[in-house]
Amino acid sequence: MRKLLALLLAVSLAPVCYGQGADRMKSETGPKTVIGPTNLPLHDGAQALLAGDADAGVRLTHEGLKIATGFREEEAALSNLCAGYIMLEKYDEALKYCELLLQRNDENWRGYNNRAVIYIKKERYEQAEKDLLRGEELRPGAHTLKIARAMYMDAVHPVTPEIIVDDRDPSNEDGDEEP
Amino acid sequence: MKTVMKSPDVRVVVLAGLCAVFCGSMARADPDETEVTHITDSSTDRTPAKTTFPIYPRIARRDRIEGDATVCFRIDLLGRIRNEHVRDATHRIFRRPALRAIRQSSFEPLADGARFSAELTCRTYRFRLTPVQADDKDE
Numbered sequence: 001m002r003k004l005l006a007l008l009l010a011v012s013l014a015p016v017c018y019g020q021g022a023d024r025m026k027s028e029t030g031p032k033t034v035i036g037p038t039n040l041p042l043h044d045g046a047q048a049l050l051a052g053d054a055d056a057g058v059r060l061t062h063e064g065l066k067i068a069t070g071f072r073e074e075e076a077a078l079s080n081l082c083a084g085y086i087m088l089e090k091y092d093e094a095l096k097y098c099e100l101l102l103q104r105n106d107e108n109w110r111g112y113n114n115r116a117v118i119y120i121k122k123e124r125y126e127q128a129e130k131d132l133l134r135g136e137e138l139r140p141g142a143h144t145l146k147i148a149r150a151m152y153m154d155a156v157h158p159v160t161p162e163i164i165v166d167d168r169d170p171s172n173e174d175g176d177e178e179p
Numbered sequence: 180m181k182t183v184m185k186s187p188d189v190r191v192v193v194l195a196g197l198c199a200v201f202c203g204s205m206a207r208a209d210p211d212e213t214e215v216t217h218i219t220d221s222s223t224d225r226t227p228a229k230t231t232f233p234i235y236p237r238i239a240r241r242d243r244i245e246g247d248a249t250v251c252f253r254i255d256l257l258g259r260i261r262n263e264h265v266r267d268a269t270h271r272i273f274r275r276p277a278l279r280a281i282r283q284s285s286f287e288p289l290a291d292g293a294r295f296s297a298e299l300t301c302r303t304y305r306f307r308l309t310p311v312q313a314d315d316k317d318e
Contacts, residue, residue, distance in 0.1 A: 146242065163232050165305075166302070168218060
């Protein structure tokens with residue numbers, strides 16, 4: 001479960017660690033671009049979350065947050081901490097980091113997604129719905145949001161699947177009877 | 180002659196993967212049971228031997244998509260399904276489970292002396308989502 005939660009919540013955060021600190025180096029053959037993680041604990045924390053190791057993920061991400069440079073690294077750290085604490089089922093702690101994230105950037109759809117998940121877990125459905133709507137407005141069609149939306153729907157409007165095998169001849173349907 | 184069999188005891192695991200994880204973890208959101216009904220109306224003289232019910236597609240359930248898929252096929256002398264194809268589907272998501280279900284279904288072999296007909300037979304799978312009272316789920 002934790003692994004899957006990590007996939008849901010943190011999968012696209014790991015790349016934040018890459019590429020932003022590309023070092024340009026000059027060599028005999030000309031300029032060379034080296035791309036790699038500039039904040040190693042943050043990167044490793046994201047990897048640990050993706051691997052389902054929430055404890056290590058949260059610990060490393062905290063370390064990464066301490067040395068984070070720049071807005072994007074800090075946002076990634078806060079977002080991953082929120083996701084990590086959700087994985088650990090520490091929803092109050094998760095909420096704290098999600099709110100910090102959204103205070104910094106109120107257009108971070110992932111923040112709304114994660115906070116909606118927390119609200120669903122805490123059965124605060126009205127707030128969850130509000131966050132889902134905001135997230136869907138910011139990133140229509142996001143797969144992650146669809147999953148969170150399904151969690152909400154299953155909590156608030158649960159359904160049971162039903163399958164009817166209808167062997168009546170479809171060309172003879174006269175519409176007077178519903179199965 | 181129409182026979183309606185309501186089979187609430189037949190439980191089909193519908194959810195898998197992510198949805199199952201999340202839905203299963205929620206007290207009021209684990210509808211991983213599928214209710215199945217078989218309506219027979221003698222569109223063919225052949226008698227069903229094995230009726231396989233399709234699995235409700237996980238994404239359709241997640242996105243609350245309902246619909247129908249009609250598959251047509253021929254039944255050979257031994258009751259096996261032949262030339263199966265989807266004649267109509269309200270949503271493409273239902274095509275594959277419908278085909279899979281008919282391929283796993285069969286009819287009784289033709290009785291001695293019975294006249295063999297190679298005409299096309301059709302079966303419609305109706306995928307429905309029935310609202311459940313949250314309180315009922317807790318019971």
